Amino acid sequence: MNLRDIGEFGLIDRLRGKLNPADETVVVGIGDDAAVAAYHPASHVLITTDMLVEGVHFREDTIDYRSLGWKSLAASLSDIAAMGGIPRHAVVSLAIPPAFAVAKLDLLYEGIGQICEAYHTHVIGGDIVKTEGPLVISVTLTGEVEQGRALLRSGAQAGDLVFVTGPIGGSAAGLSFLQSHQQSLVHPDEQSVLLNSHQRPQPQVEAGRILSQSGGCTSCNDISDGLASELNEIAIASGVGIVVEEERLPIAPAVRNFARLAERNSTDWALYGGEDYQLTGTLSPLAYGSLVNQFLMRGLELHLIGRVTEGQGVILRCRDGEEQRLQARGYNHFAE
Amino acid sequence: MNLRDIGEFGLIDRLRGKLNPADETVVVGIGDDAAVAAYHPASHVLITTDMLVEGVHFREDTIDYRSLGWKSLAASLSDIAAMGGIPRHAVVSLAIPPAFAVAKLDLLYEGIGQICEAYHTHVIGGDIVKTEGPLVISVTLTGEVEQGRALLRSGAQAGDLVFVTGPIGGSAAGLSFLQSHQQSLVHPDEQSVLLNSHQRPQPQVEAGRILSQSGGCTSCNDISDGLASELNEIAIASGVGIVVEEERLPIAPAVRNFARLAERNSTDWALYGGEDYQLTGTLSPLAYGSLVNQFLMRGLELHLIGRVTEGQGVILRCRDGEEQRLQARGYNHFAE
Numbered sequence: 001m002n003l004r005d006i007g008e009f010g011l012i013d014r015l016r017g018k019l020n021p022a023d024e025t026v027v028v029g030i031g032d033d034a035a036v037a038a039y040h041p042a043s044h045v046l047i048t049t050d051m052l053v054e055g056v057h058f059r060e061d062t063i064d065y066r067s068l069g070w071k072s073l074a075a076s077l078s079d080i081a082a083m084g085g086i087p088r089h090a091v092v093s094l095a096i097p098p099a100f101a102v103a104k105l106d107l108l109y110e111g112i113g114q115i116c117e118a119y120h121t122h123v124i125g126g127d128i129v130k131t132e133g134p135l136v137i138s139v140t141l142t143g144e145v146e147q148g149r150a151l152l153r154s155g156a157q158a159g160d161l162v163f164v165t166g167p168i169g170g171s172a173a174g175l176s177f178l179q180s181h182q183q184s185l186v187h188p189d190e191q192s193v194l195l196n197s198h199q200r201p202q203p204q205v206e207a208g209r210i211l212s213q214s215g216g217c218t219s220c221n222d223i224s225d226g227l228a229s230e231l232n233e234i235a236i237a238s239g240v241g242i243v244v245e246e247e248r249l250p251i252a253p254a255v256r257n258f259a260r261l262a263e264r265n266s267t268d269w270a271l272y273g274g275e276d277y278q279l280t281g282t283l284s285p286l287a288y289g290s291l292v293n294q295f296l297m298r299g300l301e302l303h304l305i306g307r308v309t310e311g312q313g314v315i316l317r318c319r320d321g322e323e324q325r326l327q328a329r330g331y332n333h334f335a336e
Numbered sequence: 337m338n339l340r341d342i343g344e345f346g347l348i349d350r351l352r353g354k355l356n357p358a359d360e361t362v363v364v365g366i367g368d369d370a371a372v373a374a375y376h377p378a379s380h381v382l383i384t385t386d387m388l389v390e391g392v393h394f395r396e397d398t399i400d401y402r403s404l405g406w407k408s409l410a411a412s413l414s415d416i417a418a419m420g421g422i423p424r425h426a427v428v429s430l431a432i433p434p435a436f437a438v439a440k441l442d443l444l445y446e447g448i449g450q451i452c453e454a455y456h457t458h459v460i461g462g463d464i465v466k467t468e469g470p471l472v473i474s475v476t477l478t479g480e481v482e483q484g485r486a487l488l489r490s491g492a493q494a495g496d497l498v499f500v501t502g503p504i505g506g507s508a509a510g511l512s513f514l515q516s517h518q519q520s521l522v523h524p525d526e527q528s529v530l531l532n533s534h535q536r537p538q539p540q541v542e543a544g545r546i547l548s549q550s551g552g553c554t555s556c557n558d559i560s561d562g563l564a565s566e567l568n569e570i571a572i573a574s575g576v577g578i579v580v581e582e583e584r585l586p587i588a589p590a591v592r593n594f595a596r597l598a599e600r601n602s603t604d605w606a607l608y609g610g611e612d613y614q615l616t617g618t619l620s621p622l623a624y625g626s627l628v629n630q631f632l633m634r635g636l637e638l639h640l641i642g643r644v645t646e647g648q649g650v651i652l653r654c655r656d657g658e659e660q661r662l663q664a665r666g667y668n669h670f671a672e
């Protein structure tokens with residue numbers, strides 16, 4: 001079946017059928033000029049948006065369309081998590097080449113439906129248009145957070161501890177694995193870790209909620225552009241320096257093993273790879289004890305990887321005792 | 337200057353400088369993982385989104401980039417107007433070809449800044465990415481409306497009056513004018529009417545607010561796809577029929593005159609052209625007298641063009657007394 005057979009409105013009906021049913025926060029969903037949503041009266045509303053372009057952000061040879069649907073919303077869910085918010089309502093727009101297969105769009109929306117179900121989020125609108133260029137996916141997601149509780153980048157203070165909520169470097173390792181010719185040399189369990197890290201990242205919404213409710217988290221970012229870039233943003237916004245210890249970086253054994261096999265550097269993946277969608281940020285030292293217990297009780301991870309200093313910039317203290325300044329070299333569109 | 341010279345982050349800094357300053361509803365604007373916005377505790381939040389693709393929605397030979405910026409947000413502002421809401425916060429994402437001139441993006445954001453200023457709206461976030469395809473603009477706009485006051489498509493009842501808030505057909509006439517070879521034959525004043533109708537439409541936010549506050553507006557749509565399509569949506573959603581009188585359609589003299597010159601049909605432009613961004617909908621007959629006074633006092637127009645009947649479908653009663661059924665033949669992506 002192709003798009004000409006079902007047309008714009010047939011496609012919209014078809015795709016909305018893949019989505020999870022609305023809850024009571026959706027007053028008016030897909031189908032009017034605008035959607036109507038209910039938020040708690042004491043909340044501030046969070047808004048974040050991400051655009052993904054085929055050939056730039058994803059390629060058919062390294063991700064299937066169901067995973068792409070998952071990952072398209074994961075990026076925005078992770079932004080809401082990084083603000084300490086509860087994700088609520090998404091609008092999804094697509095620019096589609098006319099010859100694009102409807103079956104691929106079905107899979108895309110199955111993946112969107114799956115992640116919305118997993119994170120109690122709802123797609124309540126969108127726009128579907130034609131393009132002569134590559135597929136473009138635009139996601140805007142709202143969330144809510146108690147007034148004054150949003151986690152910003154700007155509150156880190158000298159003496160604070162630097163945390164990360166889980167393993168990093170896995171997404172870059174997974175992409176490298178998908179593009180390699182050594183796949184058969186990797187144990188199936190480790191293959192799963194690498195694939196899932198790249199294709200099905202898990203935004204840390206629950207961790208963000210614990211951090212925002214604690215009052216002890218002084219800054220927070222999600223790791224979309226790599227740890228080095230995210231920590232530099234915090235250091236600049238907060239006017240502080242940060243020292244990170246290489247030996248404390250949480251890198252999964254599957255990632256270390258594949259790095260060895262592929263003769264790549266797993267620390268580089270962790271620092272510069274991005275798309276891990278863990279949270280990183282800073283904690284008041286007094287808050288750590290209580291926070292780590294809350295994380296443990298819910299089966300979540302909270303790794304300390306460094307500390308905040310006077311001064312500026314982000315320093316990596318390597319295993320051999322050497323120190324190096326970490327530049328914010330995440331992906332820069334138009335730079336290459 | 338090109339994009340490689342300033343990079344993604346230089347471009348973001350440059351473009352945010354074109355925007356109007358934030359107001360007190362913007363708690364955290366551009367620059368963190370998500371923006372934070374404050375809404376009135378008794379409000380519902382409205383969300384609408386539109387995607388525009390070069391070559392499909394706009395072309396450089398019929399619109400300048402400043403007007404394109406204006407028009408990109410006008411579509412979304414009109415959706416909020418059609419819900420009876422107050423527009424609040426926008427996020428704007430762009431997929432940009434690498435060779436695209438920065439000067440064009442400057443103009444685009446000047447236009448965005450102008451319409452945000454005019455409608456007391458703020459851009460509080462976005463995403464800027466690279467594409468090998470045409471320029472893509474994605475706008476998501478929020479608004480707020482008092483709980484229970486949103487104007488939907490579904491409340492029209494037999495006996496209601498059908499209204500439109502201003503002249504229609506002007507956008508299609510303006511596009512035809514821009515593509516014609518008869519421009520020098522049109523009086524300069526009428527040229528302005530045609531150009532502004534197409535390039536600088538005025539979303540009817542104030543009219544939408546009066547209608548939602550009155551309690552007498554039983555359904556509402558904005559005219560983005562042409563009157564025929566919008567009234568069909570209302571008829572279907574409300575389970576009613578609608579009869580419209582051709583002689584009552586508010587078509588500007590400039591539009592009628594250019595139709596005559598170009599040997600085109602101005603009624604067709606009004607019914608099927610779209611992008612007029614006036615509101616159309618239905619009123620309880622008892623509400624009309626008070627409403628028309630409020631509109632007049634604020635210098636706004638409120639034209640009655642027909643009535644709601646039992647049955648289904650939309651009928652046009654022509655000047656010659658003939659009746660014809662109006663199909664919803666607005667623009668359908670993928671149909672051509």
